[in-house]
Amino acid sequence: MEVVFRHLxxxxxxxxxxxxxxxxxxxxxxxIAWHRPPTAAADFAQMMNALRLGTLLFxxxxxxxxxxxxxxxxxxxxQGQDAIFPSDxxxxxxxxxxxxxxAFTPAALAAALANAxxxxxxxxxxxxxxxxxPFEALVHFSSACFxxxxxxxxxxxxxxxxxxxxxxxxxxxxxxxxxxxxxxLPPVPxxxxxxFHSEVEVLRAxxxxxRTTVHHRxxxxxxxxxxxxxxGVLYISxxxxxxxxxxxxxxxxxxxxxxxxxxxxSSELAAHLAIVQHxxxxxxxxxxxPMTVALSMHCDLPDCAQRHRCHTHCQTPRSLNGVPIVCGExxxxxxxxxxxxxxxxxxNDAAIVLGHGVFVGATGDFCAAxxxxxxxxxAAAAECKKRISRWWG
Numbered sequence: 001m002e003v004v005f006r007h008l009x010x011x012x013x014x015x016x017x018x019x020x021x022x023x024x025x026x027x028x029x030x031x032i033a034w035h036r037p038p039t040a041a042a043d044f045a046q047m048m049n050a051l052r053l054g055t056l057l058f059x060x061x062x063x064x065x066x067x068x069x070x071x072x073x074x075x076x077x078x079q080g081q082d083a084i085f086p087s088d089x090x091x092x093x094x095x096x097x098x099x100x101x102x103a104f105t106p107a108a109l110a111a112a113l114a115n116a117x118x119x120x121x122x123x124x125x126x127x128x129x130x131x132x133x134p135f136e137a138l139v140h141f142s143s144a145c146f147x148x149x150x151x152x153x154x155x156x157x158x159x160x161x162x163x164x165x166x167x168x169x170x171x172x173x174x175x176x177x178x179x180x181x182x183x184x185l186p187p188v189p190x191x192x193x194x195x196f197h198s199e200v201e202v203l204r205a206x207x208x209x210x211r212t213t214v215h216h217r218x219x220x221x222x223x224x225x226x227x228x229x230x231x232g233v234l235y236i237s238x239x240x241x242x243x244x245x246x247x248x249x250x251x252x253x254x255x256x257x258x259x260x261x262x263x264x265x266s267s268e269l270a271a272h273l274a275i276v277q278h279x280x281x282x283x284x285x286x287x288x289x290p291m292t293v294a295l296s297m298h299c300d301l302p303d304c305a306q307r308h309r310c311h312t313h314c315q316t317p318r319s320l321n322g323v324p325i326v327c328g329e330x331x332x333x334x335x336x337x338x339x340x341x342x343x344x345x346x347x348n349d350a351a352i353v354l355g356h357g358v359f360v361g362a363t364g365d366f367c368a369a370x371x372x373x374x375x376x377x378x379a380a381a382a383e384c385k386k387r388i389s390r391w392w393g
Contacts, residue, residue, distance in 0.1 A: 001027055004134050005035040008057070011242075016062055016217060017142050023059030027134060043106035051114060055130035057137040058104060060123075064174075064181045065145040068152045070124030071174040073100040077122055084120075086147035087154075088293055089311070089356035090223060093330055098144055118144040135222070135242075142220045146290060152178065153294035156388050175392055182291070182385045184378050188212050188371050194364035202230050203250050209285060209366035210243030218287040218373050219243055219357070225266040228283035228362060229276045232256065236272055238264045243287075267330050271359070274342035281345065281361035285369040288357035289377035291384045296325050297355045311355045321379045325352045350376060 004027060009020040024044075025035040032045040038058075048056050060066050076084050083097045091098070099112045099119045109127055112119040118128040118140040126144050130137030156175060189212060192205040206226050213219050213226070224243050227236035234253045241249035251265040255277070266272070272284045299310065311327055318325040324344045328337025341359050344351035350360045350372055358376055362369040 001033040001035075008134055008138055009035065011138060012141075014215065015142060015220060017065065017145055017220075018059060018061045022061075023057060025134070025137075026056045028054055040106060044109075047106045047110040047113075050110060051129070052131070053113070053129050054132060055134040055137040056127070057130070057134075057141050058109070058125060058127035060125050061141075061145050064177045065126075065148060066124035067174050067177040069120045069126065069145070069148045070122055071170045072148055072152060073120045073124075074122040074170060075168075076100045077102060083116075084148075084151065086151040087297065087311070087355060088147055088150045089330065089353070090143045090220075090288065091147045092311075092355075095140070095143055095147065098147065120144060120148065139222050146220045146288070149178075149290050150294045150297070153291065153384055153388075154297045156392065157294070157298040157384070172392070175388060179385055179388060182381045184381070185216055185218075185374050188216060188374050191365060191367045191370055193367055196228075196230060196365070199230070199233075199235070199252070202228055202235050203247075205365055206235060206237065206250055206283075207246040209362075209370055210237065210246045212366075212370050213285065213287050213373065214242070214244035216370075216374055218289045218377055220288060224287045224357070225268050225272070226283070226285050226366070227266070227272045227276070228366075229255075230282075234269075234273060234276060234283075236265050236269060239267050241266075268337070270331075270336065270338035271341050274338055275345050275359070275361065278342055279345045279361060280363070282364055283362035283366070283369075285360045285362055285366055285373055286357060287373050289373065289380065291380040292320065292352060292358055292377050293355060295320055295380045295384060296352045314354060320352055321376070321383070323350050323352050323358070323376055324348055325354055327354050328356070330356075352376075 005025055012018040024038045027033050028048050072084055077100055083099045085097050095117055099116045101108050101121045103123050104121050104125055104127055113129045120126055126141050128137045128140035192208050196202045206228055210226050222240050222242050225237045227234050232255050235250050237246050238249045238251055253265055275281055275284050314327045326340040326344050328340040329335050337353050341351050345361050352358050360369045360372050
């Protein structure tokens with residue numbers, strides 16, 4: 001289990017989610033194994049056995065997540081609510097609701113985790129479960145941190161909130177912590193340049209671009225995807241594959257459908273195929289940069305009839321720093337982003353999906369695409385900082 005613990009703790013630290021000294025991880029096979037046993041470890045172990053959990057991950061995330069989570073959990077509980085309901089794509093798809101507790105105890109967590117993948121507390125802590133793998137718990141932990149950050153920014157930018165919000169010392173403190181952490185991302189490191197003369201070189205370029213996207217915190221946990229076209233084959237990351245560990249997790253999807261490799265390919269395969277077939281790009285890089293996601297959800301039309309289903313029904317032309325914002329959801333259904341993103345990329349080098357993330361077209365290689373994704377997030381972070389400072393400063 002030491003290898004598993006090192007892997008999870010390393011990912012938490014590199015992503016800026018949590019320090020190894022601030023979290024507890026337990027895995028259950030025949031017996032419970034702890035990376036760092038908490039107080040009342042026996043009670044937590046009993047809870048894991050009762051819920052049949054394979055992994056339990058809980059503790060305090062790094063800032064700004066810790067303060068943002070503490071504020072939102074405390075605010076919900078003070079209003080008589082037992083959960084928060086973020087509306088970003090990750091939460092809608094995987095979490096749906098995030099229960100809130102005053103503090104974590106084995107009994108309270110047992111009740112909450114019986115019906116939820118992740119729980120937050122008014123102390124700024126996060127607890128997540130994994131039934132099948134330790135990585136599952138990591139995904140839920142990081143998704144809760146991402147959701148809390150995006151939700152707080154959206155609330156801070158929301159016109160009704162600005163007009164009617166009472167004096168809230170906790171919210172003011174949270175905004176100060178957030179603003180302190182909104183620093184520009186550095187330029188991305190050099191990528192593998194085209195031309196690529198073999199499949200091996202293509203796979204290496206995709207994997208390197210994926211690592212860059214994760215290390216620059218332009219995507220969290222197992223989200224995002226990347227693809228590149230060569231000789232009639234679209235090489236694309238597999239569904240659920242962490243972008244910084246793509247070796248062995250990239251599928252070769254033939255445009256003539258002569259092979260069935262697409263079975264395990266990214267859920268966004270339909271969009272990637274439409275982009276490379278009908279736009280001018282050779283590939284796609286897709287990330288979930290948090291400030292871009294938050295700004296895409298900001299709307300100055302509080303009375304809009306589509307306000308609560310804008311991610312699929314918004315008809316208002318919108319853009320962010322010149323990048324079009326389109327609606328659409330995961331997959332190839334009637335409201336799938338495969339119907340909106342390719343059309344947007346026909347005339348632009350990038351498109352933002354409302355509440356979801358950014359799709360950047362890649363030409364030949366990922367050298368320009370990775371930097372473009374970084375530039376879009378830097379511009380969004382600067383805009384968030386300007387607006388929040390102006391409205392709440």
